[in-house]
Amino acid sequence: MPDPGLTLEGISIRRNGRLLVDISDHIAPGEVLTVMGPSGSGKSTLLSYIIGTLDSAFVAQGRVVLNGSDITDLAPEARHVGILFQDELLFPHLSVGENLAFGLRAEVKGRAARAERINAALADIGLDGFANRDPDTLSGGQKARVALMRMLLSEPKALLLDEPFSRLDTERRGQIRSLVFGQARAKGLPVLLVTHDHADAEAAEGRVHRLE
Structure with a gap:
């Protein structure tokens, strides 16, 4: 093994x-x-x-x-292999939920299934209900949490x-x-x-x- x-x-x-x-x-x-x-x-x-x-x-x-x-x-x-940098590198033209969707694997199909996965991920990092927020409205700590979860959703x-x-x-x-x-x-x-x-x-x- x-x-x-x-x-x-x-x-x-x-x-x-x-x-x-x-x-x-x-x-x-x-x-x-x-x-x-x-x-x-x-x-x-x-x-x-x-x-x-x-x-x-x-x-x-x-x-x-x-x-x-x-x-x-x-x-x-x-x-x-997932990586986190000093800068969160969130896409400014996408909402928080759309940023997380970018990390989802292709196997997660269908709008409802993807939305469910994103909402569960936000709840997991204490940002329940933040899917439609603009990343620019987040604090530094909140941006760091979104960057972490986006990377984890890719299942490294x-x-x-x-x-x-x-x-x-x-x-x-x-x-x-x-x-x-x-x-x-x-x-x-x-x-x-x-x-x-x-x-x-x-x-x-x-x-x-x-x-x-």
Whole structure:
């Protein structure tokens, strides 16, 4: 039986001959691995390699294995890896519900079935009745919750976090951290968090890998 979870197998990434990333690790379902380092140390570069969008200026080797399947050479959309960024990246011309619908898998067919899934998702993040709201009317914490749920509705098999809490104030940061980690554990997703914030690493309650 293959190991469930996300395996980083001998991954090294260089630019102009300089080694930026050197990591081998396994993240079990529901576990969080935190990668820490200063700006420019290669944290986001590692995430780009995992999701398949690494710039050709970098030279990389090593395998990304998800639930026993090698996804290293798959197209980004075929990897089933979700990612949250610092910015929520909600579509301003779409309502909150339409933003969530963008994340729904094609297998969810029919207007009624899709609306039911969206309303249940909003209730799950404490935004019941927000489907018709304009994203611009939401607070930063509410936007973060919508971005999280849009990504989860795509049913990823692993979750990457690219400093998604850094733009939130202290109170909202704690709430959104708890929500993100709680949802990931409930769904059994392996999580890779990159951050320079020690409080993020402590909240993740997992192992820490440091990039120099």
